[in-house]
Amino acid sequence: MEKRTTTAGLSVITLSGGDRGTVLLLHGLAGSATEMVPLARGIAAAGYRVLVPDQRGHGHSTRRPDDVSRAAYVRDAVALLDDGPAWLVGQSMGAHTAMLTAAARPDLCRGLVIIEGGVGGGGGDYPERLGKWFASWPVPFADEAAARRFLGDAPIADAWIAGLERRADGLWPRFDADVMAAAIREVAAVARGAERDRVTAPVLTILGEHGTLDPAEVRGPAVVVAGAGHDVHLDRPDETLRLVLAFVSGG
Template sequence: MNTRRSFLTVGVGAGAAAALGTAHAAQAAQAAQATARTTPAYDIPLGIAMEGYPSAFPVRFLRLVNQGETVNMAYTDLAPTGPAPATGRTVLLLHGKNFDGGAWEPTARALAAAGHRVVVPDQVGFGRSAKPALDYGFELLAANTAALLDHLGIARADVIGHSLGGMLGVRFALEHPDRTGRLVLANPVGLEDYRELVPAHTTERLFADELANTDLAGIRAFYRSYVVHWRRAYERHVELRYRVTLGGEYPRWALASAHTYQMAYHQPVVADLPRLRLPVLLVIGQEDRAAVGKSYATPENRAKLGNFPVLGRRAAAAIPGSRLVELAGVGHLPQWEAADRFEREVLSFLRG
């Protein structure tokens, strides 16, 4: 009897251990999946249109023809998740050169929660969109953006542009004044003419330099220079930028990047600011020192570039009736570094 009891006890213990092992294995698998979602997979190549990379929002594509080439333009279109404001307007979010539409995630959520429809394109040449070797220009990107609004049946939108997206926002407002309600510029580049302090380079030189820019530590240092305090959330940008260097189509990405550099270098918007005739809000992180081509300038000229406290005040003085918000202790990413303040200022401005 005791032997039988012992046998049964051992038998039940083995079954329980097996069940416990299965449960632990399931928990380990779940933990691994959670880690995979939050830990950058730096050793996995990424397609130049971010193929397979998860998106916070559904991604759609608009087919366009640019300079004779058929291209797909990626975008997200978010419905309001909160009560519509009195204005009821759509907000268009324009990303920077070293970013994609996904960089607007916290702002997009806040705007949708405040009752706005939110449209976030990846411009052609960036993010999830096609990377053709075009003669890029802000007029072309503005025309693509207008075509997207046509496709979505949106007659008029408020525009928020960050970094290079601020340059595009200015050009969009000037090219399509009847389609632009209000304009927010978040640390926009192009508030100075880089050609005065940065030497010009051929696209071939820029392409070669971009091809060689494959060092993970260097890429992280570049993005760290944008912000005052580094946070884990910013690692997304490092991961995306590095992983595309591992893929077979990276040269195509690098060539598109070289072309869009030329666009930003040769088409500053500083001279266009006095022509703006709509409500404009400038949100300027005071620690920002970003400038197009800064690494190509001499040390003396490098020190003169990207002085956003000065550039922001000059821009506000040049834009009739504009409003300036200066954020102390904030760098190039006010929508991330000071999200609460940024969202309050933007929502107040959009309410008019």
């Protein structure tokens, strides 16, 4: 069974696959629960309950939240785990959130899967550059074809296009550029190596062969998925599912 609910401004898709445990699946910056649903369905089919939120500022959740601090994202994750410990699986910024949650609440983490995520830090002008790029989108797009011409045909573009919101004047992304810049600025501001070192649960790190993560952000060994970029779960969905299931079934 698959359903979407909204609580305290956070929209969550729940897939009830069985009683083998709960998996919390967190998308990355400018992503959405929708892009994670194929992975979630595979996990649920193996007998797990899967929670897939639109993180604050994204998707169907509150578009302009008052707080986009790392602590706020962690609070959201913790609030979803009212049934006890779960496997935490995140990609990019979602992996950073999952890592901080595992460090802050070890009692709620059975295992941690980090997909193209690291400890953050690095600073620089990356958040501003990224925000400017999102702000450069010529929205509203007249239709999906117009969106495709601008965004291209990579798997991440497919995910963005699938998630566009239809309004009277055309198609709009389900996020605001300045909110995205503010959210990723929090990730880039401080390297959280100390928090990563406090994680006591088993950890699986998955990287794309052509990923964009700074190697300095990675802690510990990693599995590298051939042919994948930063969006490993979209570029190589079958291999991502295989790796996640092997990890959670062994944890």
